[in-house]
Amino acid sequence: MNSNQVKILDCTIRDGGLVNNWDFSVDFVRDTYEALNNAGVDYMEIGYKNSPKLLDADGCGPWRFCDDDFIREVIPEKKNTKLSAIVDIGRVDPSECAPRSESPFDMIRVACYLKDIDKGLDLINQFHNLGYETSLNIMAVSNSINSHLVEALEKIEHSVVDVLYVVDSFGSLFPKDIAYLVKLFKEHAPSKRLGIHTHNNLQMAFANTLEGIELGVEFLDTSVYGMGRGAGNCQTELVVGHLTASRYDMKPLLKLIDDRFVPLSKEVEWGYNTAYALTGLFNEHPRSAIAMRKTPEKDQFYPFFNKLTSVETHSDI
Amino acid sequence: MNSNQVKILDCTIRDGGLVNNWDFSVDFVRDTYEALNNAGVDYMEIGYKNSPKLLDADGCGPWRFCDDDFIREVIPEKKNTKLSAIVDIGRVDPSECAPRSESPFDMIRVACYLKDIDKGLDLINQFHNLGYETSLNIMAVSNSINSHLVEALEKIEHSVVDVLYVVDSFGSLFPKDIAYLVKLFKEHAPSKRLGIHTHNNLQMAFANTLEGIELGVEFLDTSVYGMGRGAGNCQTELVVGHLTASRYDMKPLLKLIDDRFVPLSKEVEWGYNTAYALTGLFNEHPRSAIAMRKTPEKDQFYPFFNKLTSVETHSDI
Numbered sequence A, B: 001m002n003s004n005q006v007k008i009l010d011c012t013i014r015d016g017g018l019v020n021n022w023d024f025s026v027d028f029v030r031d032t033y034e035a036l037n038n039a040g041v042d043y044m045e046i047g048y049k050n051s052p053k054l055l056d057a058d059g060c061g062p063w064r065f066c067d068d069d070f071i072r073e074v075i076p077e078k079k080n081t082k083l084s085a086i087v088d089i090g091r092v093d094p095s096e097c098a099p100r101s102e103s104p105f106d107m108i109r110v111a112c113y114l115k116d117i118d119k120g121l122d123l124i125n126q127f128h129n130l131g132y133e134t135s136l137n138i139m140a141v142s143n144s145i146n147s148h149l150v151e152a153l154e155k156i157e158h159s160v161v162d163v164l165y166v167v168d169s170f171g172s173l174f175p176k177d178i179a180y181l182v183k184l185f186k187e188h189a190p191s192k193r194l195g196i197h198t199h200n201n202l203q204m205a206f207a208n209t210l211e212g213i214e215l216g217v218e219f220l221d222t223s224v225y226g227m228g229r230g231a232g233n234c235q236t237e238l239v240v241g242h243l244t245a246s247r248y249d250m251k252p253l254l255k256l257i258d259d260r261f262v263p264l265s266k267e268v269e270w271g272y273n274t275a276y277a278l279t280g281l282f283n284e285h286p287r288s289a290i291a292m293r294k295t296p297e298k299d300q301f302y303p304f305f306n307k308l309t310s311v312e313t314h315s316d317i
Helices: A012-020 A028-040 A068-074 A114-131 A146-157 A175-188 A205-216 A237-243 A251-267 A274-279 A289-290 A301-309 B013-018 B026-039 B068-074 B114-129 B144-155 B174-190 B207-215 B236-242 B251-267 B274-281 B287-292 B301-309
Strands: A005-011 A043-048 A082-088 A107-113 A133-139 A162-169 A192-195 A221-222 B007-010 B042-048 B081-088 B107-112 B135-137 B163-167 B192-198 B217-222
Touching: A005 A237, A012 A028, A012 B207, A028 A043, A028 A068, A028 A251, A068 A205, A107 A114, A107 A221, A107 B114, A114 A133, A114 A146, A133 A146, A133 A192, A133 B287, A146 A175, A146 B135, A162 A175, A162 A221, A162 B081, A175 B207, A192 A205, A205 A221, A205 A237, A205 B174, A205 B207, A221 A237, A237 A251, A251 B301, A274 A289, A274 A301, A289 A301, A289 B042, A289 B144, A301 B251, B007 B236, B013 B042, B013 B287, B026 B042, B026 B236, B026 B251, B107 B114, B114 B135, B114 B144, B135 B192, B144 B174, B163 B174, B163 B217, B163 B301, B174 B192, B174 B207, B207 B217, B207 B236, B217 B236, B236 B251, B274 B301, B287 B301
Parallel strands: A005 A043, A005 A221, A043 A082, A082 A107, A107 A133, A133 A162, A162 A192, A192 A221, B007 B042, B007 B217, B042 B081, B081 B107, B107 B135, B135 B163, B163 B192, B192 B217
Antiparallel strands: none
16 A cells, blocks of 8 residues: 555554553643654544543543643644544543534544444444544454454444444454454445554554555554553554655654653553463453553463463353 | 474574573573473574684673583483574584584574575585584575575575575564565575574564464574564564464463563563664664663664764765
8 A cells, every 4th residue: 555545543642541541741742742743643642532421530631531622722733633532432422522623633533342333333423423533443353253243344334434443452463364354344344444453462563554554454543652551552653664655754753752752661561571462362351461560470471371271260161 | 374384493592692692501591491392392592503613702601602512411301392503604614513413403504694605505515414404594685686685595496405594684574575585485495495583673573473474484483582682583482372283382481481581681681672673674783773772872762763864874875
């Protein structure tokens, strides 16, 4: 694919917020926006757009809610890089949201599990009617039965959603799995533009993203220095450095990494390690690995493997 | 490919020795052999077989020379895992080497640049005549002119070498480059079994190895916990964990990582970081990144990028 056709959507603040409970300062986020804009990155996902009525703040930073007025204070003058926010089923009330023409946001992304597809498409419909670009990010497809996925894809094909994402929630997919899913998505939702969101549990985040590009996926989720839940995401700087489109420039991202993300990485942990590889290999949510990395036994991978494979852990099978 | 057909060649002590100047204790190496054998790994590369007459020890550990008697003391009873050593052009005298029947080694691997192909094949010939399995590892193919490579492949096709390696010395190759090279190697050296040796500068070591497997590459170089020069190699534990052949078992490797490699990784550095990604993106030897990681500016990637791209650095172009 011609790299002029792809769109990079940096989700550092949103997915990275899962690491530090969205505890980013306004200056940190502002610097990130400036660097992403100067690097030619197409979209910045600045957080979740949840309703404070439906989700308790519980010590989370403001990027968990992304109030329009607050975001306008953070980024008073939007430049080329568009803004997006993600919403969860049951945590947002679209009737409280301003139309796109009065909002700092350009795109609203709906994350949902396959079982919630109807609710997801209902939200998509409401945000579409408010004028937003929309995407649907179906989580945990690696744990779905194919027939359920196909049924959902056929509903999506007949919906108003703009972009449909292949999401590797558990970082358990390999390039050939991405190829399989992209083919399936194209077969059953042929009119939709595709996106890809990867996790780096098996060090496949960048490789899977490249496989997506080869197969015509247009929207690439990335994060600066890979910051994201658990093993993190595909590095924005690698994708920007690799793509040949002249609008992309890696240097502003390197400066941002030096000034902001290296220091942050000394305070909170994200990125590949063997514990995340194990949950990826077992196609499991990384929550057990995330918990284990916060204990004194954080580097004891053999007992962790035994725990993951013990009868007690899998007593529901 | 059926994973029963592949052979895993663990080169931790050899390539990892480039990180710590081969300063591994005998117990460390013995534990590594035991774990690799219990994990079902097919070969262990225990070091370089250089002649002390031709290469000054210069503070290096004994794994830089791999004297037969010494290796027999380390591993008095060889089990299923075979032993290999690598040799460099001009640093080994095959006439000093015992035949395979009197040596602990099963395989001798010759590493050479394309310009030294005749010298490389001459060494291969001598080790073959001593009864060893042999491989030829052509380094830095990403910096070779195709016509030179094709000429070399045709010589290799007519040689006695058993295994021919695709080596990504600079960690600059992507799966589609591996596919291109494997096709080229198969076209011009069709009778040879193929191997792959990757580096993780762009987090492609495992992805490139998987691409090799898909295309029929049989010998997979890996290292425990990825320990190898600069960004390191493809992790043995990931390949063992991923392949379905029943002889492979990840658990002994996880125990070894917990007991030996996690503590070592706190003392010496290897593995992916942004500096190695930059030399990979620029298709350069990682030596500048290795040097930079030993300075107080080890996390200053923006100035490092500027140095890599400055006129002064590239005054020879």
